[in-house]
Amino acid sequence: MAHPAYAVFEHQLVSYRRVWRGSVLSSFLLPVLFLLAMGLSVGGYVDRTGGLGVRYLDFIAPGLLASTALQVAASESTWPVYSGFHWHRMYHSMRATPVRVADMVRGHIAYVLLRVALSALGFLIVMALFGTLHSWWAPLALPVSLLVGLATAAPIFAFSALVKTEGMFAVLFRFAVVPMTLFAGVFFPVDSLPLAARALAYVSPLWHGVELTRAATLGTASAWGAWAHVGYLVAWCVAGYLLATYRFGRRLAE
Amino acid sequence: MSAAEPLITARDLVKRFGDFTAVAGIDVDVHAGEAFGFLGPNGAGKSSTMRMIGCVSAPSGGTLRILGMDPVRDGSAIRARLGVCPQQDSLDPELTVRENLTVYARYFGISRKVARQRADELIEFVQLTERAGDTVEPLSGGMKRRLTIARALVNDPAIVLLDEPTTGLDPQARHLVWERLFQLKQRGVTLVLTTHYMDEAEQLCDRLVVMDGGKIVAEGSPRQLIDRYSTREVVELRFSEATLDSYVGKLESIGERLELLPDRILLYADDGDAAVAAVGNRDLRPSSVLVRRSTLEDVFLHLTGRTLVD
Ligand SMILES: Nc1ncnc2c1ncn2[C@@H]1O[C@H](COP(=O)(O)OP(=O)(O)OP(=O)(O)O)[C@@H](O)[C@H]1O
Ligand SMILES: [Mg+2]
Numbered sequence: 001m002a003h004p005a006y007a008v009f010e011h012q013l014v015s016y017r018r019v020w021r022g023s024v025l026s027s028f029l030l031p032v033l034f035l036l037a038m039g040l041s042v043g044g045y046v047d048r049t050g051g052l053g054v055r056y057l058d059f060i061a062p063g064l065l066a067s068t069a070l071q072v073a074a075s076e077s078t079w080p081v082y083s084g085f086h087w088h089r090m091y092h093s094m095r096a097t098p099v100r101v102a103d104m105v106r107g108h109i110a111y112v113l114l115r116v117a118l119s120a121l122g123f124l125i126v127m128a129l130f131g132t133l134h135s136w137w138a139p140l141a142l143p144v145s146l147l148v149g150l151a152t153a154a155p156i157f158a159f160s161a162l163v164k165t166e167g168m169f170a171v172l173f174r175f176a177v178v179p180m181t182l183f184a185g186v187f188f189p190v191d192s193l194p195l196a197a198r199a200l201a202y203v204s205p206l207w208h209g210v211e212l213t214r215a216a217t218l219g220t221a222s223a224w225g226a227w228a229h230v231g232y233l234v235a236w237c238v239a240g241y242l243l244a245t246y247r248f249g250r251r252l253a254e
Numbered sequence: 255m256s257a258a259e260p261l262i263t264a265r266d267l268v269k270r271f272g273d274f275t276a277v278a279g280i281d282v283d284v285h286a287g288e289a290f291g292f293l294g295p296n297g298a299g300k301s302s303t304m305r306m307i308g309c310v311s312a313p314s315g316g317t318l319r320i321l322g323m324d325p326v327r328d329g330s331a332i333r334a335r336l337g338v339c340p341q342q343d344s345l346d347p348e349l350t351v352r353e354n355l356t357v358y359a360r361y362f363g364i365s366r367k368v369a370r371q372r373a374d375e376l377i378e379f380v381q382l383t384e385r386a387g388d389t390v391e392p393l394s395g396g397m398k399r400r401l402t403i404a405r406a407l408v409n410d411p412a413i414v415l416l417d418e419p420t421t422g423l424d425p426q427a428r429h430l431v432w433e434r435l436f437q438l439k440q441r442g443v444t445l446v447l448t449t450h451y452m453d454e455a456e457q458l459c460d461r462l463v464v465m466d467g468g469k470i471v472a473e474g475s476p477r478q479l480i481d482r483y484s485t486r487e488v489v490e491l492r493f494s495e496a497t498l499d500s501y502v503g504k505l506e507s508i509g510e511r512l513e514l515l516p517d518r519i520l521l522y523a524d525d526g527d528a529a530v531a532a533v534g535n536r537d538l539r540p541s542s543v544l545v546r547r548s549t550l551e552d553v554f555l556h557l558t559g560r561t562l563v564d
Contacts, residue, residue, distance in 0.1 A: 004363070007360035008361075093405075097334075097362055098361065098362060
């Protein structure tokens with residue numbers, strides 16, 4: 001008999017079957033646009049100063065890959081989760097079956113990770129076509145994306161189970177997702193930030209993901225050593241998962 | 255669990271939300287094969303009770319046993335054998351009718367093949383065959399309700415919990431649902447349902463409790479309750495003047511009892527025609543007179559002083 005968490009995952013797959021074409025297409029199209037616009041055109045200016053030591057395209061591509069993992073994880077963990085409690089009430093329907101709260105969280109997060117994996121894979125292929133993969137370690141960018149996806153999806157699951165209005169998602173994006181995307185080393189090295197801002201970058205899971213991804217595709221060393229970054233991301237995953245399970249239980253007990 | 259033990263036993267069952275007590279100590283026994291109803295107005299505590307029985311909300315006090323198990327400790331095992339039609343639909347509007355059933359079946363660990371078979375049978379049972387491949391979103395309220403009932407049957411449950419199965423449906427859709435529930439009952443499925451429609455309770459329930467303010471105020475078969483708390487017949491009087499109060503004194507001692515409603519006066523009497531004659535003798539001229547049999551509505555009115563559907 002299949003595990004109940006797998007049934008939850010399967011439910012999401014049945015929904016995804018309706019939209020997968022569009023979503024797969026955009027997971028190739030978006031990186032192409034990003035790399036053309038940011039990497040090549042902005043890069044044209046940046047590379048003239050030569051301050052980075054590598055081509056701007058090569059610098060920014062792994063950053064954008066990690067930030068794509070964050071974007072996909074965040075959008076799949078906000079409204080869909082909120083809807084499960086308040087609109088479509090999917091979690092309430094599961095609650096009436098043998099499925100347990102932990103199964104709901106695991107099954108749904110597994111699906112979010114699948115979406116992250118598909119987007120990351122598309123991104124990596126485009127990166128290869130743009131000639132931005134410079135190391136045999138590059139394929140490791142894929143598991144790193146999953147790690148970034150889980151480290152952000154899990155706490156956002158908890159957040160989405162906690163909030164009572166969807167307006168709170170605007171707050172989440174404005175104060176967490178967007179600042180992370182801008183200041184966690186995706187577009188420029190955090191060394192150029194004032195100390196306080198840099199500290200915030202260090203706290204964010206994205207910066208660690210960017211460091212690891214960049215190390216993988218460029219074959220360079222990461223700021224704190226790979227295991228420190230991995231450990232930090234795993235801590236977010238574990239804490240986020242525990243919090244999400246707790247919040248789901250609370251929300252469904254009402 | 256012995257054969258005679260009730261499938262559901264509640265003793266002094268309580269549900270509190272903060273300081274507010276939604277269910278204030280109720281005793282209930284539901285036996286195998288029975289159709290058992292909770293009848294009551296908005297806020298009576300019906301859904302709160304159903305959710306405790308459905309093992310999705312923990313009791314705040316008292317004891318509850320379902321299928322011989324403890325709902326807090328064995329919730330998952332109990333839920334595996336329940337079918338639940340919640341008050342608020344929770345279908346996946348983006349999936350098709352059939353997918354809603356197969357996806358839900360998988361939550362019970364049912365194989366894909368069996369899930370597809372079950373889905374087709376149940377779709378037929380609730381007469382949605384023509385819409386089987388359509389997404390749920392545009393279906394009418396009645397169709398969604400039928401699908402929710404079909405979904406509750408997907409695991410071949412020992413007990414089916416139906417929280418207001420027909421609220422918001424048009425008469426035709428309601429009758430179809432009643433027909434299907436009656437068929438289930440005849441197959442020996444134990445039904446527990448809530449409603450605030452007395453005709454629904456009379457049609458479907460072998461036994462019911464009337465709830466008001468979190469308490470059980472009466473219990474029995476529909477017939478027993480009517481016999482115990484009402485007269486055989488009721489006379490409904492309407493007068494053209496707006497002030498009905500003035501008639502209360504004038505109607506004194508006709509029949510056994512009188513209820514003053516905003517738009518009419520009800521006279522409770524075993525012989526309705528005799529009561530009508532007595533009204534005529536007093537030279538009162540009602541604008542309309544209706545003699546009818548007592549229903550659960552009258553029982554409820556008598557027990558709580560309020561009408562059921564407001
Ligand atoms: N989660 C909750 N938190 C706080 N109060 C609640 C909660 N659920 C129900 N209540 C309150 O408990 C009381 C009983 O609610 P319940 O839903 O059980 O009534 P009901 O008999 O099902 O009514 P209806 O016919 O309207 O469905 C109501 O006053 C309701 O406001
Ligand atoms: Mg209710």
